[in-house]
Amino acid sequence: MKKILITGGAGYIGSHTIIEMLENTDWEPISADNFSNSSAVTFDRIKEITGKTVINYAVDLCDAKATRQIFEKNPDIAGIIHFAAFKSVPESVEKPLIYYHNNIESLVNVLACAKEFKVPHFIFSSSCSVYGDIEKLPVNESTPLSKAESPYGFTKQIGEEMLNNFAKTCNTIKTVALRYFNPVGAHRSGKIGEVPAQRPNNLVPMITQTAIGKQKEVIVFGDDYTTRDGTCIRDYVHVCDIAQAHISALKYLDADKAAPPFSVLNLGTGNGISVMEMVKTFEKVSGTKLNYRIGPRRPGDVVAIYSDMTLVKKTLGWTPKYNLDEMMSSAWKWEQNLKNS
Numbered sequence: 001m002k003k004i005l006i007t008g009g010a011g012y013i014g015s016h017t018i019i020e021m022l023e024n025t026d027w028e029p030i031s032a033d034n035f036s037n038s039s040a041v042t043f044d045r046i047k048e049i050t051g052k053t054v055i056n057y058a059v060d061l062c063d064a065k066a067t068r069q070i071f072e073k074n075p076d077i078a079g080i081i082h083f084a085a086f087k088s089v090p091e092s093v094e095k096p097l098i099y100y101h102n103n104i105e106s107l108v109n110v111l112a113c114a115k116e117f118k119v120p121h122f123i124f125s126s127s128c129s130v131y132g133d134i135e136k137l138p139v140n141e142s143t144p145l146s147k148a149e150s151p152y153g154f155t156k157q158i159g160e161e162m163l164n165n166f167a168k169t170c171n172t173i174k175t176v177a178l179r180y181f182n183p184v185g186a187h188r189s190g191k192i193g194e195v196p197a198q199r200p201n202n203l204v205p206m207i208t209q210t211a212i213g214k215q216k217e218v219i220v221f222g223d224d225y226t227t228r229d230g231t232c233i234r235d236y237v238h239v240c241d242i243a244q245a246h247i248s249a250l251k252y253l254d255a256d257k258a259a260p261p262f263s264v265l266n267l268g269t270g271n272g273i274s275v276m277e278m279v280k281t282f283e284k285v286s287g288t289k290l291n292y293r294i295g296p297r298r299p300g301d302v303v304a305i306y307s308d309m310t311l312v313k314k315t316l317g318w319t320p321k322y323n324l325d326e327m328m329s330s331a332w333k334w335e336q337n338l339k340n341s
């Protein structure tokens with residue numbers, strides 16, 4: 001039985017990855033999450049869905065001593081998936097030092113333990129935000145990175161560079177950075193999903209919260225971009241597809257002895273979808289009219305970005321299973337269940 005440490009296990013993608021792991025492998029996920037941007041209730045929901053109890057260490061990973069104690073108690077950790085990080089683009093613009101400290105310090109501490117305790121595999125939660133604003137689309141893993149649009153994106157660029165340097169010198173570990181495009185949707189049970197701590201920044205929770213009555217309206221941030229309908233384009237991918245890719249990445253590192261010390265892989269569908277197309281998809285799958293209006297552009301937004309999936313398909317054999325309707329309908333089902341809970 002492989003023991004896998006999931007940092008940020010109570011978070012959106014972390015919790016979905018734990019469920020995928022419990023449902024599709026015989027591995028034992030353990031979590032490290034101090035609930036700074038999530039809730040312990042998530043583990044009750046994981047138990048409801050899978051029947052299994054996940055051990056969580058409510059540790060601040062910026063505390064090196066407390067982080068090391070997790071490894072002392074679990075010297076048999078066979079792999080790490082590092083999700084734990086603050087991830088709000090606008091919040092990172094307002095509070096850059098908090099983002100630099102939290103996202104970098106925690107990574108340093110976990111990597112130091114991975115080295116000391118000779119953990120062989122490490123998966124890093126990265127983001128398409130590392131690309132910045134790119135003209136030539138779709139982006140692939142060789143696309144040169146431009147200046148990150150936010151401190152959040154910059155912490156992911158730094159994180160990848162740290163991982164690259166570290167893995168080359170630490171000969172007991174192999175690593176993969178997974179660049180998520182726009183994770184959306186929720187587990188098919190409707191019992192777990194994205195729980196934005198306060199007013200959502202992201203489009204899909206904003207759509208579902210407006211439809212359920214928690215928010216007044218969706219403001220479409222600009223319709224004067226040089227795109228097919230004037231609104232920004234993104235590559236939306238189901239959170240359960242993202243979760244599955246993490247398991248495939250661990251299996252790849254376990255199986256492929258020729259894997260390099262550090263790899264980067266895009267996790268997207270390869271389809272660019274506009275904001276207005278997302279609004280129309282919601283109205284179609286929910287059968288409800290959405291209250292939205294066109295507003296000014298949002299600072300920091302890139303016009304368009306979507307992924308080239310060639311490398312991830314070749315390396316992991318991974319292709320996303322869920323389509324846009326399923327992404328949106330699962331997000332809507334979760335929002336409705338949240339209201340009834």
Ligand code: WQD
Nearest residue numbers: 089127180181182201202203206219220221232275298301
């Ligand atoms: C999507 C589009 C907005 C809200 C996110 C994460 C980032 C990274 C990449 C993982 C944009 C528009 C939004 C609203 C709108 N993911 N929008 N009205 O900015 O692409 O970044 O995915 O690491 O962490 O933040 O996602 O959902 O905020 O915006 O018009 O009320 O929807 O302008 O074009 P974004 P988003």
